[in-house]
Amino acid sequence: MKFEAVTIKDIARALGISTSTVSRALRDSYEISPETKQLVLDCAEKLNYRPNPIALSLKERRSRSIGVVVCEIANNFFSQVINGIESIAYDRGYNVIISQSRESYDREVIDLQYLASRSVDGLLISLSTETNDLSHLKALHAKGFPIVLFDRITEEINTHKVIVDNFRGAYDATEHLIRNGHTRIAALTNSEFLSITHERVAGYKEALIANGQEVNEDYIQHCFYGGMLFEEIEDAINKLFTQRNKPDAIFATSDKLTTGCLKTLKRRGLKVPDDVSVVGFSNTDIAELIDPPLTVVRQPAFEMGKDATELLLQLIESKRPIKDFEKRILTPELQIRESSFKKMAVTE
C-alpha cells in the first residue's frame, strides 16, 4: 500500500514558482516578499503540506530523535524513567525511540547498531545484565557519538552519567532492618557485572559492619538475570533457607527481585514479616496494597529520566566536543511499611 504525501514541489508547481522560493517562504526568509509568503503559506495549508522529516534528517545529518536502551519497559522503574525522558524530549522537539535489550548482550549490540547508524542523534542507555564487553559502546563513544549512561553504568566510558545513590539506598534499607532487630539479613541481588549490584551490595555490607554485624557471604545470593527467569529466584531463596542459620530478613536489590522474592516466600508458606522480613528496591505504585505493605527503597525514576535527557541534549547540541563530564547522583527514598517489622522486635 502506497501513501502519497504532499511535497514542496507540489506547492511550487501549483503556484508556478521554484522549490527554493517555497522552501524559503515556509522558513520565513527575509528574501521572500510578503505576498509570495502568504501565497505559499495558503497553498501549503490548502494542500495540507507536512515537511518530510526524513528528507530533513538526510540534509541536516541529524534526526532530532534520541535512542533509549533499557532491559525492559514492563518494569515500573524503567517506564517511569522513560516518562521522564519523554517529558524533556517532547518539549525540545525530539522524538524518543525505545529499544529493549531484554538483558541480552547480543540484542543490546544490535539495538545500538541500528540506533547509531545515524537514525538517532544520541543515546541513553542502562546496560543489560549480560553486558561485560563494552567495545560496542566504546567504539561509538570514540567516534564522538553522544551517550549518557543511567542506572546501570560503567566507569570504562567517560561521559555524563545519572544514577541514584545506590550505596546509601542499600545502607539505609539494611540499617533499617538492623534497627528493627534483625541479625541475619540476606541480600538477594543481581549479576555481578552490574554497577548497581556492586554499589548496593557495598551499602548493605557497610551497614552491617557499621552496626557490628558480620558479613556472611552465604547470605548474598546473585541472580544473573535479575529475576527474568523465575527459577533463579526460587533457587536463591532455597539456598538461603536450607542453611543452618536461616535469614530473618531479606534485602532485595531490584524491582523484579523484590516481587519475585515475595512470590517465592508466599509459595513456600513463609509469612512476611513474621517468618522473614523483606525490604526491596522497587518503584511499584502499589507497595501499600501488598500483603504486608512493602517497605521499599524508591528511586526518583522520573527525575533520572529528565536529568539524563537534559545532559544528552546538552551533548548533542553543543558546538564543540565536551570534555568535562558530570555524574549526577540522585537520592533514593526509604519508604517504611510493615514488611520490615520483626514481630518480636519490641520484646527483644
Added chain:
Amino acid sequence: MKFEAVTIKDIARALGISTSTVSRALRDSYEISPETKQLVLDCAEKLNYRPNPIALSLKERRSRSIGVVVCEIANNFFSQVINGIESIAYDRGYNVIISQSRESYDREVIDLQYLASRSVDGLLISLSTETNDLSHLKALHAKGFPIVLFDRITEEINTHKVIVDNFRGAYDATEHLIRNGHTRIAALTNSEFLSITHERVAGYKEALIANGQEVNEDYIQHCFYGGMLFEEIEDAINKLFTQRNKPDAIFATSDKLTTGCLKTLKRRGLKVPDDVSVVGFSNTDIAELIDPPLTVVRQPAFEMGKDATELLLQLIESKRPIKDFEKRILTPELQIRESSFKKMAVTE
C-alpha cells in the same frame, strides 16, 4: 557535536570505483565480478560501513518502522502489548516508535501527525480517553495510511481491529460476584467515549439481568480520565458509599481503576472482601501478592500486540489496497482469588 559516519562514497573513493558499483557489490548484484565484490566487502568491513537507513527511507519512501500510540506505557497492560508488538516487528525488520498520548486528545493528534508525516509506515493505536473527534485518524486512513486499532477502538474507521471479548470478561467477572452471593454490585469504569467502557458495562449489565438482578445506574461510576487523576476514583468511591444501599462488591474495568479502587478502600478503612468484594480488569503480575489476593480479568496483552502487528504488517506489505478487514477478538481470563469472596457467602 557532529558524528561522521562512513558512506558508500568513502568506499568508492578508497577503491577508485563508482558508488554504483559499491552499492551493487554490497547488494550482491550479478553484475559485479566476484573480485570486485570481495574488494568492496573487505573495504566496507575495514571502514566499518553501515548503510544509512535515513537515505534508504527517502529513496524507498518507507522507513521500515511502525508507530504505536497508547495512553501510557507505565501500565502493565500496555507494556505487555508493546512487548508483543516488538516481538513481531523485530523479527520482520521493523523498528517500533512508541508515543504516549497520556489520555490527551491534543497529544494524540500531535503524535499522529508526527508519526504519519512519513516517518512510519503504519500505525497501531489505542485511543485516548479524550478522543471523541476522529477526524485526525479518518484523514490518515482516507489517504490509505495503514492503521490497526487495538483495545480502545472505534467503529467509525474501517480497518483491522484487535480487542478482547470485553463483554464476556465483564460478564464472567460480574457473574462470579453474583455466584458468590453479592447482590449490590457496583461498576467503576472509564469514560463513556471509550469502546471498552461500553462493552464492559454491557457485559456487567447483562450478567446482572441474566441472573435476575436489577441494574442500578447509581452503582455505575465513570472516571473520565480512568484513574490518571486519583481524586476521580476517590470521588467515585465516595458516591458509591454515601448511598443508602452501599455496594457489597465493586467491579473495576481497568488496571488503574482496580488499583486506585483498592487504595481508596484501604484508606477509608474498608476491608476487602469482608466489607466489599473487588474484581477488576488488571494485568499486574503481582495480583497474588495483594492483600487480599486479587481476582482479576486478565487480558492476553502480549497476544494482542502480536496480532495487531501481524495485521498491520499485512496492510503495509500488501501490493493492493485491502478491502476486507478483520476484527480479532481474543479471550480474557478470569483469575479467581480471594478478593471476590463474600465472607458469609456459604451461610447465605
Added chain:
DNA sequence: TTTATTTACGCAATCGTTCCCGATAACGAT
C-alpha cells in the same frame, strides 16, 4: 573477420529539502 552477446562497470536521475550562487529588475545616486 565480422557480428552478436555477455560481462562489468559508470553516468545520472531520483527521493524531499536546504542553501550557496547567480540572475533579473527596479531604483536612486552620480
Added chain:
DNA sequence: ATCGTTATCGGGAACGATTGCGTAAATAAA
C-alpha cells in the same frame, strides 16, 4: 546614461543510497 544597491526569485548541487540505461571490452558465434 551608467553604476551600485536592494529586493526577489530560480538554478542546481548536496545529503546517501539505489537503479535504469548506456557502453567499452572481452568473448562467442557466424
